[in-house]
Amino acid sequence: MMHSALALSLLLIAVSSNLAMAIKKEKRAPQTLSRGWGDDITWVQTYEEGLFQARKSNKPLMVIHHLEDCQYCQALKKVFSENEEIQEMAQNNFIMLNLMHETTDKNLSPDGQYVPRIMFVDPSLTVRADITGRYSNRLYTYEPQDIPLLIENMKKALRLIQTEL
Numbered sequence: 001m002m003h004s005a006l007a008l009s010l011l012l013i014a015v016s017s018n019l020a021m022a023i024k025k026e027k028r029a030p031q032t033l034s035r036g037w038g039d040d041i042t043w044v045q046t047y048e049e050g051l052f053q054a055r056k057s058n059k060p061l062m063v064i065h066h067l068e069d070c071q072y073c074q075a076l077k078k079v080f081s082e083n084e085e086i087q088e089m090a091q092n093n094f095i096m097l098n099l100m101h102e103t104t105d106k107n108l109s110p111d112g113q114y115v116p117r118i119m120f121v122d123p124s125l126t127v128r129a130d131i132t133g134r135y136s137n138r139l140y141t142y143e144p145q146d147i148p149l150l151i152e153n154m155k156k157a158l159r160l161i162q163t164e165l
Contacts (some may be wrong), residue, residue, distance in 0.1 A: 050097040060157040061121040064098040073116045079144040121155040
């Protein structure tokens with residue numbers, strides 16, 4: 001009797017383990033640097049690489065802080081990746097970086113470390129704390145309905161390069 005119970009237990013463990021591995025494999029699609037924000041955009045891997053490319057190309061760096069399991073990030077990612085104007089500007093006029101961790105540059109979190117958070121850095125490597133979203137308690141966050149404001153802020157980042165640098 002004990003031998004049967006032990007064999008049954010081992011069988012259940014083996015089946016549940018294999019099932020768990022199959023579920024994990026099914027869920028995860030291969031990740032690219034875009035992480036779903038726009039596969040046609042050229043993304044840099046690190047903040048340091050982004051700063052180097054911004055200075056070299058004289059384009060602003062757009063830094064998107066997000067988390068994979070954040071529902072607000074996922075909602076913003078969906079509209080960001082589907083908006084043709086954003087995708088075109090991001091590909092042609094910006095150095096793009098999306099981060100799922102904080103950087104050592106405290107200028108990228110002037111009002112806290114929350115997600116989603118979008119910050120701009122100009123080619124002189126100045127974090128543009130003056131380009132904000134519409135929320136006073138989270139200055140650099142955007143929600144899906146804020147896409148027109150994000151587009152305006154992207155255009156503002158481009159205009160500031162021409163007028164200030």
